[in-house]
Amino acid sequence: MGTDDLIEAVQSLRADDAFKARLSLPQWRNFATYLTPYQLRAGDLLIKQGECDRAAYFVGQGNLQVYVSGAAPGTFRVALMRPGALVGETGLFSDQPHSANVEAMVPTIVWALHLPRFEELNARAPGVANEVMRAAGAVMVARLRANLQMRVAMA
Template sequence: MDIDDLIRVVRSLNTDDAFRARLDPFQWRTLGSYLAAYEMRAGDLLIRQGDADRTAYFIAAGSLQVYRSGPTPMQTRIALLRPGALAGETGLFSDQPHSANIEAMTPTQVWAMHLPRFEELSARAPGIAIEFLRAAGAVMVARLRANLISQVAVA
């Protein structure tokens, strides 16, 4: 999957917590040049609860589950994420540990925005970086509202 495929998938996601950046095709491609693609196998952890990963991920293909591990062997599933969704976005806003695990349920491809690359984007294309933050912030707000309603901790 190339960056144009990722852009189509992200723009086509129709959920309350969809990443809705107001970017034109050239700006999307510029943003895409700061992303790194990774392949995951089913069962691989993208984010480990308690780690302070400073990366946000777009799901290009496959599906991820978000869950919390507790003091007992039980786990609490928070969400299922499908292609086009943003995951781990809190890592770009804070160096606090993640409060949930994110695991690939199927073979999955993600595109990562690592903090150093985001800082580079901010210096070179601040308008795109600001729009990225606005859209990622909107994702976090939608998830916070949903988690408050279901009384689940925010990942």
């Protein structure tokens, strides 16, 4: 899987919490050079609840499940992430521990944006970096709203 495949997956994802960066194709390709690909096996944990990780991940291929440990009874699934989804975006904004686990359901390829690489992008292409942060922040807001609605509906 190449970066053009990842860009297509991100741009084609139709979800309320999709990463909707307003970047031209050359800007997308520039941004993609700051990402690091990782291959996960089914069952591998990408993010562990309670640990800090200063990175965000784009799902390139495969599926991830987001779940909370310790919820009654045992485990509570929060979401399923498909190709094109952004996960772990809070790592770009805060060094606080993650509130959920993220596990590969099938063999999966993710592309990581580590904070030092983002800072490098910000120094070299601040307009692209600003748009990435805006879009990542919009993902967080959409997820916060969805979680609040779910809690209100459950009450």
